[in-house]
Amino acid sequence: MTSSQMPVRLAVAGLIHETNTYAAEFAGMTPLRAFERYRGDGVVAAFNKSNHQVGGFIEGARKTGATLVPTFVGQATPSGTIEAAAYAAMKQDVLEGIRAVLPIDGVLLALHGAGVADGVEDIEGDLALAVRALVGPDVPIAAVYDLHGNMTDAMRDACDLTLPCKLYPHTDFHDRGVEAVELLLEMIRGRLTPVTATRRLPMLPYIVTTQDGFIPAEVNDVCRKLAAQGGVIDCSWFHGFPYADIAAPCPVVVCTTTGDAALAQRCADEVAQWIWLHRDEFRPTFPSPAQGIALALSADEGPVVVNEYADNPGAGTPGDGTHLLRALLNANPPAGTCCFASINDATVVAQAQRAGVGTTIQVSLGGKQGRFQGAPIEAEAYVKCITDGRFVNRPGSMFEGVRYDLGAMCRLIIHGVDVIVASRAEQVFDVEPFVLHGLDVTAYKVVAIKGANHFRAGYRTVAKHIISVDSEGLSTAAIASFPREKLVGEFWPLSDKVRFGGDAEVAG
Ligand SMILES: [Zn+2]
Structure with missing residues (x-):
């Protein structure tokens, strides 16, 4: 067998938690025992055929003939800040799990994006950078996120492919997992060299569905049109998760192209600008x-x-x-x-x-x-x-x-x-x-x-x-009602004077 005929081996790891840092004051921090923890074949048994990132990884491997090497996946229902020791233990589980199956051809990560541990404000960026350091610069990494993640530069820089789900309710977790496997294989075969650009929005919108009639559905339409251009692999956006007192719990647009950094940035900027100009539609008007x-x-x-x-x-x-x-x-x-x-x-x-x-x-x-x-x-x-x-x-x-x-x-x-x-x-x-x-x-x-x-x-x-x-x-x-000690910079709607991108011209 030549190396090109060898089955491709993809390591699977994950850590999924949406952290409401304000809940810790009342319900306490989230301990290790709150997490379901799956190892090796237990990962496949837990998620096979489910609408979950890992369910999609399994299906993607089945479709493409790639071999999945499951390592460790931990997840808990949303709750307060994760205890420092709990995060450290699961980070070690991920790293030891991957180390034990080296060498591998690629890594698939199932993450949320809005995980906060005591002392680690961006657990996904921290974890993904550690995985990158472990596997080296030449092994491609794809991460599939919940769209409520708070996307950081560390998350972007650690991975080759950043794929948030696009629908809320998140009925497309599985499909995004399949896509991640297919794109990762294109990279491994040398047919794709992705480049990713992001644009962060200085705003704290409330959490709203992508179903028809709601403004996020229109944002998805803008993304879809840009993604239809030649050279664009994916154009999507993290809605952000505002119930966390961190530096930037806000929307981020993420665009990946086939090596064209300028195109990726133009697309990310265009979507971000569209969201910004429609920001008043992200203000809640709910009855009591x-x-x-x-x-x-x-x-x-x-x-x-x-x-x-x-x-x-x-x-x-x-x-x-x-x-x-x-x-x-x-x-x-x-x-x-x-x-x-x-x-x-x-x-x-x-x-x-x-x-x-x-x-x-x-x-x-x-x-x-x-x-x-x-x-x-x-x-x-x-x-x-x-x-x-x-x-x-x-x-x-x-x-x-x-x-x-x-x-x-x-x-x-x-x-x-x-x-x-x-x-x-x-x-x-x-x-x-x-x-x-x-x-x-x-x-x-x-x-x-x-x-x-x-x-x-x-x-x-x-x-x-x-x-x-x-x-x-x-x-x-009422997002503005939460105390913010860690926020960096000015955010709408805490202030209506925030400027963004081309807004300066629009506002005169
Ligand atoms: Zn979500």
Whole structure:
């Protein structure tokens, strides 16, 4: 066998965490035990056929005949700053894992982009640079990110290919993973010499979906047009993750071309300028929970999904916020017309377990994890059922096929409203948390949930209307309300006087 016939060997490694640095004050730092950690063949078993970067790497290898060499992948649900020792241990797992399988032809990294450890503000840049130092300058590295990553120069410089997902809900993680394998193979075969340019925007927009009718869909259109030019391999953008007190938690446009640095920079600048000129469309205009519930109850038909943006466990919040549930109860809707999922309160679930199904208990529900979560709801609650909290997201959901275990859960009926209580914080992706507790949401007028945007995939065929509401909370859309000690430079909308690029001419 000549070297050109040898199967190409690609190492796979990953570390995935979206860090809400503000959550650490209330829920503590994120320890090593919060991470699922997979090694060797366990990586393939965990992610095969899933909508995950690594699922895409596996499929890409299958399609192209490349050999994957899985090493270490660690991931946890979003939460507070990662403990220093936890990050150090997983960084070592990645480096030792790759070192053990050298020599290799390329490296595939599954990263988030918004990971912060105690003392390391940019864990992806730190990790990718360490991988680069280990494999040397001639082994190509491709990284696939969540678009909510906070892209840094270190991340760009360490890797040959930087590929954030493009859709929010992130239904394209798998496809981006396949693309990464295909592009990496082009590099290994000497047919592609990529060059990447970035442009950072001095703005802190709120987190908004890429579905039609929302401004990020138009940004994606601009990217798509530029990517259609000859020589452009990829043009995309990181939306950024503003719930982190770091130097630059902001959008960054990233463009990769076939060796034409000037073209890459022109494209990145053009998209960035477009976003900047449309920045006012990234300012939130949400009703309050009470306003949203009133609108939902008066809608002509249901179900109306009302989502609680400000306490979205998908952005690392404690999930025990009571602002939306309180508004729902205060509206005093007819019994059996409204339901809510899920509030995180293991104490109340345990109380329901002790009392048993069919009993009525006095609860102090939620509002225990910090001053932004609202006061606990003091009420009488009927215990309708108790479950193991395990379900699988259904086809069409963003994480379809992914297994969830939210600990023991229960369905309480409070003043005629069905309330699902979990022992862990988790956003709602589809109807499964309700189905598990015997509820058919299509029979309800109002389906109130915690989440920002990912639920839109799972509720696409269910919701007649969607109303997003905002309040105080650790993922409120009022981005300017967060204290910023580490921010470097001026950012819109903290200041309306920020200038950017050609803005000087536009503004005169
Ligand atoms: Zn994301």
